[in-house]
Amino acid sequence: MTDVYVIGIGMTQFGKHPDRTAAGLGAEAVRGAIHDAEIDPRAIRTAYAGHVFQPMVTGQQVLGQVGLAGIPLANVENACSSGATAIRGSFLDILAGEADVSLAFGTEHLTGAFKGAFTPGEDDPEAAVGATMPAVYAMRARRYMEEFDLTREQLARISVKNKRNAALNPLAHFKKDITIDDVLMAKPIAEPFGLLDCSPVSDGAAAVLLASGDWVQRHGDPSRAIRLAASALRTGKVETAPGSMTFEELTRDTADDAYERAGIGPADIDFAEVHDCFTIAEVLRIEGLGLWEQGTYPAAVERGEADIGGRLPVNPSGGLLGKGHPLAATGVAQVVELVKQLRGEAGSRQIEGASVGIAHCRGGKTVGVEGAACTVQILTR
Amino acid sequence: MTTQTPVSFRPHDLVVADDGTGYLRGSRCPSCGAHYFPTREVCAGCLTEDLETIPLPTRGTLYTYTVVHRSTPAFEVPYVLGYVDLPGPVRVLGQIDAEPDQVTIGMDVQLEIVPWGTDAEGTPLLGYRFAPGGHA
Numbered sequence A: 001m002t003d004v005y006v007i008g009i010g011m012t013q014f015g016k017h018p019d020r021t022a023a024g025l026g027a028e029a030v031r032g033a034i035h036d037a038e039i040d041p042r043a044i045r046t047a048y049a050g051h052v053f054q055p056m057v058t059g060q061q062v063l064g065q066v067g068l069a070g071i072p073l074a075n076v077e078n079a080c081s082s083g084a085t086a087i088r089g090s091f092l093d094i095l096a097g098e099a100d101v102s103l104a105f106g107t108e109h110l111t112g113a114f115k116g117a118f119t120p121g122e123d124d125p126e127a128a129v130g131a132t133m134p135a136v137y138a139m140r141a142r143r144y145m146e147e148f149d150l151t152r153e154q155l156a157r158i159s160v161k162n163k164r165n166a167a168l169n170p171l172a173h174f175k176k177d178i179t180i181d182d183v184l185m186a187k188p189i190a191e192p193f194g195l196l197d198c199s200p201v202s203d204g205a206a207a208v209l210l211a212s213g214d215w216v217q218r219h220g221d222p223s224r225a226i227r228l229a230a231s232a233l234r235t236g237k238v239e240t241a242p243g244s245m246t247f248e249e250l251t252r253d254t255a256d257d258a259y260e261r262a263g264i265g266p267a268d269i270d271f272a273e274v275h276d277c278f279t280i281a282e283v284l285r286i287e288g289l290g291l292w293e294q295g296t297y298p299a300a301v302e303r304g305e306a307d308i309g310g311r312l313p314v315n316p317s318g319g320l321l322g323k324g325h326p327l328a329a330t331g332v333a334q335v336v337e338l339v340k341q342l343r344g345e346a347g348s349r350q351i352e353g354a355s356v357g358i359a360h361c362r363g364g365k366t367v368g369v370e371g372a373a374c375t376v377q378i379l380t381r
Numbered sequence B: 001m002t003t004q005t006p007v008s009f010r011p012h013d014l015v016v017a018d019d020g021t022g023y024l025r026g027s028r029c030p031s032c033g034a035h036y037f038p039t040r041e042v043c044a045g046c047l048t049e050d051l052e053t054i055p056l057p058t059r060g061t062l063y064t065y066t067v068v069h070r071s072t073p074a075f076e077v078p079y080v081l082g083y084v085d086l087p088g089p090v091r092v093l094g095q096i097d098a099e100p101d102q103v104t105i106g107m108d109v110q111l112e113i114v115p116w117g118t119d120a121e122g123t124p125l126l127g128y129r130f131a132p133g134g135h136a
């Protein structure tokens, strides 16, 4: 079986872009990836476009703007996992021999799109009685506090860490350090969360170019190519009995698929980018991935083990809490960060000696199902 | 039993009698015993398609909760929202009719039928909440 490599990355500034469109942001990210890879764009054989709340055929609009219309493209919607699912499309095309170079991107323009809190979807029976996405995660946080003596301050530290990392990332939405008190005093959203426990609504896009090992050897720059060792995707199971809301079986199962494919285990992982849509979410993801034992991650954050320079840095890019969360762009931006770190191009937030990184996304909610879509990708130098 | 009273929540799954009492309906799998809420057509455990529609118990315990301060324009904030585990077992999300400082994980709660706004024609609707009290 061929190996798959990331040969180019591109990403826009994440934040508020009131005057732009998803297609325009997407085109900027795609052009960035093409320039980064230093390839003739005509080498690209297939493309996948992730977006969630954008006009139909946004992907084709992007291809049109960059002059690549004509090649096969599929638009992909998997909630917050849309961009990562697009990458999986490119990954599978290369494994299948359908393409030796494939483009995956995610783009989202959300400024002005929502009134009030983000909800699971209008027809969701839980939204009908008052569920919002922050409320669902807040309930998981409350239960975790009860089971594992998690403190409010420990939760706040996750936001402080990720916003500190974001301040080192020129493309991040948030650019300022914050304190634990800032988090505790922020406007309440869904207890125990305040505003700074929640990722912001952001606009932005990110793109990656994948290529086969053969193509890299013949036409590429092997010194900058980073191997995509696994790109796993699962759908949450329907619960046949009430499950734990403090451990994510879906994350564990998706990670197990990725570990098996990559021939890599949790002990080999040097750093992680995970779906920290809320502070508690980082805890649930990390423990689901098997990187820390259940109930132990918050204290590890307190000891600095997840800092850049710590035992296993988590969300060096700033994560969703700091870098921002343009839904479908998020999963692609995580891979962009992994590639920067593994190439040694992460500047002031560089993790020394990193050789294996993992990216995790989880998106969507449907009643009775533990989570809608989950992706785990493993990259190695 | 009657279902003539207009209800706000998936009319098939919330049943309200003339005297104002009511219950939620769920599904039970006769093959493997799994319970579901809301009702569904196929058992996710054993894939049986012959699920029974049953009345769910009206008393349970609070698994977890939050106090919502920011919501959609459809809801007045703040409100308490929680997951309730009913015998079956099956977990149901609902608002908790209590002051936030009275709410604790593990407390006993019971279903109550409450006014829930109006429909497009202005007809008053009924919905459900859970109130402290009762024993599961």
Ligand SMILES: [Zn+2]
Pocket (backbone or CB within 6 Å): B029, B030, B031, B032, B033, B034, B043, B044, B045, B046, B047, B048
């Ligand atoms: Zn069954």
